[in-house]
Amino acid sequence: MEAIKKTGFTVDVNSCGKEEPKSKPCPRPKPGEAAGGCSFDGAQITLLPIADAAHLVHGPIACAGNSWETRGSLSNGPQLSSLGFTTDLGEHDIIFGGEKKLLEAIRYIADRFSPPAIFVYSTCVSALTGEDIDAVCKQASAELGLAVVPVNSPGFVGSKNLGNRLAGEALFQYVIGTEEPPLVTDCDVNLIGEYNIAGEAWDIEKLLNQTGMRLHARITGNGRFKEIAGAHRAKANMIVCSRALIGLAVKMEKKYGIPYFEGSFYGAKETSFSLRQLAYLINNREVERRVDHLVEREEMRLMRELAPYRKVLKGKKAVLYTGGVKSWSVISALQELGVKVVGVGTNKSTDSDIARISERLGEEAIYIPEGGSSRVLKAVRERKADIVIAGGRNMYMALKEQIPFLDINQERHTAYAGYEGMIRLAKQLVYAMENPVWQMVCTPAPWDRGDGYDNS
Incomplete structure (x- = not known):
């Protein structure tokens, strides 16, 4: 194949004159990639736990209600982040621009609540109409004397995980290093x-x-x-x-x-x-x-303290369908309790996460790279698992199939971190698997037992 070398490119003369770069460009969002959480959702997950800040969504009101307070993040102090603020963009704002409305909303929040900072989130609508939230935030910050942080993570740019990283970029660019702490120690x-x-x-x-x-x-x-x-x-x-x-x-x-x-x-x-x-x-x-x-x-x-729970859990099989750090770290916790992980989800895990999973499980377990209750259920049936440990969206699949279930994701209300969390995890696993309902649903109905039950 004949090719002509150019600076930064290799041109194939048999490819209709199309130039192809040597290295791949940045990945483009794919249709459906935001299923399970868009970039805007991911940015909120990361920043909403900052409890004393105000969080303003610059977009239609439906975006503000997208996932507000569906996570179990708790605060023992200010609760301002639990209030939902939105500019509620409508047709008029989309046509004539909503920057003035955004500035008025920022002024209102600053006057009414006096927060130390206001995070302003772009959405698909405000990004597509070309709203310059960076300029508005800069103007408002200078005018009001407080931090107004733009978070450019409209939902269409990618997945929830990308939104997490974009929120981290906002923290690094606009927040970290802007204040000197009153107390600093060597520890x-x-x-x-x-x-x-x-x-x-x-x-x-x-x-x-x-x-x-x-x-x-x-x-x-x-x-x-x-x-x-x-x-x-x-x-x-x-x-x-x-x-x-x-x-x-x-x-x-x-x-x-x-x-x-x-x-x-x-x-x-x-x-x-x-x-x-x-x-x-x-x-x-x-x-x-x-x-x-x-x-x-x-x-x-x-x-x-774990001895009585280990007696019950030893030899039990589990399918773990979660993501990120939990995809490998919860495996370690389950193995310490005597539970064998026979299936694990990897769709939200990094390469390093998957490497850690392999270290702990080897090739024995089924790897579930893509979502879907059917795939989780298939792994449960193939490996005869005793329990499904996953997020809330898989709960109903497990219960319909009469499989014990434990919620491990962000919506849960039980803390599993640390040594005390290990004890809670063991208790919840035993409670889930030994719940008397499983024996009841496996017992034939009275009219099916043939013991003279009169159903007239």
Whole structure:
């Protein structure tokens, strides 16, 4: 095949004169890619847990109600983020522009609620009509004297995971490094990608306090705007969900010299490793000593308290259908309880997540790369699983098929992180599998038993 070399391109003379770049361009959104959560949804998931900030959706009112408060992120302080603000764009705004309406909305929120910051989210409609939210936010910030942060993540640009990363970009560009924290110690750490689902961050913070470490910034579960703005003064970053915000940690290391690692608090082994790794990164011998003491004490306690649950769970089979860090870290927790994972979902996992899954399961388990209840059900039937551990959207499939089910995703109301979370996980697994309803639904109806039941 004859080809002509040009700068940056290889031209095939047999390809009708079309120039093809040597390297692939940035991936384009594919039709249907936003199924299960769009980019706008992902940005909200990441930023809404900042409890004292106001969150303003610049778009039609339906976008504001897309997923508001469907996650289990909790706050023990301000509740401003639970209020839904929207510019409610209509036909008139789409035709004549909604920037003036956006500015008025920002002014109203600042006057009525006095938040430390306002996050402004673009949507498909405002992005397609060319609304310049960056300029409006810059004008409002100068006028009002508070942070007004544009979040450019309209739903059509891609999936929920892309929205997570775009939210991280907004934090890095407009928030982190803009405030100096009132208190800084040599034992300060940040948690990145931890959303305080069901209060898990509170259990984690208790463990950190016992070791002498201080949680400097929560990014973003139960977070506060000013503490995130001062996150650049921490001594170490721990990425709890690598799929979402690993880019933020990488940029913080380059700009501020903060080392990071990817870890988990699901399961005793993962929790112990994460605590030890944090102590190593901050390079404090006293903290390392206290971590060793805590780990030894807690693992001995777990051995005693989990013994009766392990007797019930040993040898049970589970299909785990979740994503991100949970796709591999929950495997470790289940294996510690004696549960064998025979199927695992990988559709929301990074390459590093899948590598960790392979380390723990090898080739024995079924890998489920794409969504759909039918695929989960097929894995359950093929491997004769005893329980499905997945998100709420798969619950009804499991219950209709008379399969015990445990919710593991963001909508749940039970915290599974840390050593205490391990005990809760064991209890919930036993409760789910030993619920008397399963024996009842497998028992023939009285009129089918042939024992003289009169149904007249």
